[in-house]
Amino acid sequence: MVKGIGAPILIGILVVGSYIGLDSAYILDQNQQVVVVEFGKLVRTVKEPGLHFKVPFIQSTIYYDNRLLDHDVQPTEIVTKDKRTLVMDNFAKWRIINPERFYMRLKTEAVARDRIKDIIYSELRLDFGSHTLEEIVSTHRDQLMKQVTKRSNSKANDLNMGIEIVDVRIKRADLPPENQLAVFNRMREERKRIARQWRSEGKEEAQKIRALTEKEKVIILAEAYKKEQEIRGEGDAKSIAITAEAFGKDPDFYTFLRSLEAYKTSLTSRSTLILTQNSPFLKYMSLQ
Known part of the structure; x- marks a missing residue:
């Protein structure tokens, strides 16, 4: 009878012991960091990967990512220096660098994202409100985003939030539909x-x-x-000179040639001339 009762008790002890053992141990990956709390009070932080132990049932663990995290929000409107309204769609890269401060000030990543959104939006309004649309979109964009990143991270440090804002970028900057x-x-x-x-x-x-x-x-x-x-x-002068020279050598022959040219021009089939028999024009046509 005793032996029959001892077996279930032993099994119960083993089950309880196994549960206690499992609850007292936890494994931390390389991309994780953990805070150990006891009744809501912070006990310690652990960043080294591997197997770790805690007090079972009394202490609990809260895991945080130690990698770069994304922060992406809905587009918001910002007014520039030249009174232009821009619909700004931005994103940020951030990470948890102090799990203890993060747990004490923010507790969860959702709360952290809300705070980061407020910080970045205020810095964007401050910087973009002092620059024109052209400067924001083209000439000073990279410089402005570096300033926003630097001031946003500085403000997060001042608030002792345990986070680092690594980079802030603009995905898209549009004008309102209207x-x-x-x-x-x-x-x-x-x-x-x-x-x-x-x-x-x-x-x-x-x-x-x-x-x-x-x-x-x-x-x-x-x-x-x-x-x-x-x-x-020049041609006329040469022509006159040649003609004068020819005329000087044989005046009669020159007169005869000129008369033939006059006959050719005047005596055509459609020409009618009325001349006297003794006309000088007919000198070389006379039979005498």
Whole structure:
């Protein structure tokens, strides 16, 4: 009878002992860190990976990730220095560097994300509110985000939250839907203005080119006409000189040639001449 009762007791003791043993041991991975609490009061923090022990039933463990964590929030509106409203979609990289302070101030990652969102948003409003839209989107973007990251991390340190904000970046910066059409219209009008300016400058340049071409044309034609007259004058002078020389050698023969040319020109099939018989024009046509 005693032996029959002892077996269940032994089994119960083994079960209770196993449960106690399991509850008193815990394993920590390389990407984890843990705080051990006793009735809600912090006892110690453990960062070394491996097998560790605690007081069963009385102490409990809370695990935190020691890797970089993502922080991504819904887009929020920010007003720039030139009174432009931007819908800013940003994200951040952060990590828990002091589990003890993190547990005492924040307890959970959800609470930490809410606090980080408030810190980053306030810094974004401060920095972007002192810069224009062009500076935020293009020229000063990297510098601004570095400043936001630095000040956000400094504020988290001042609050002793046990976290480090490593990086803050902008995923997207859009205009509110109600402003997009007006901005697009302004951009369209600006492009049209630039196009009109280029066309006007092109027409002006074309007129200059045409005027210069016309001027060169007039100069070339004038020089050509001058050259033509000079050549024609030289030719006429040579012709006159040759004619005078020929006339001086045989005046009668020259007169005869000139008369033949006059006959050829005047006596055509459709010409009618009324001349006297003694007309000098008919000198070389006379039979006498």
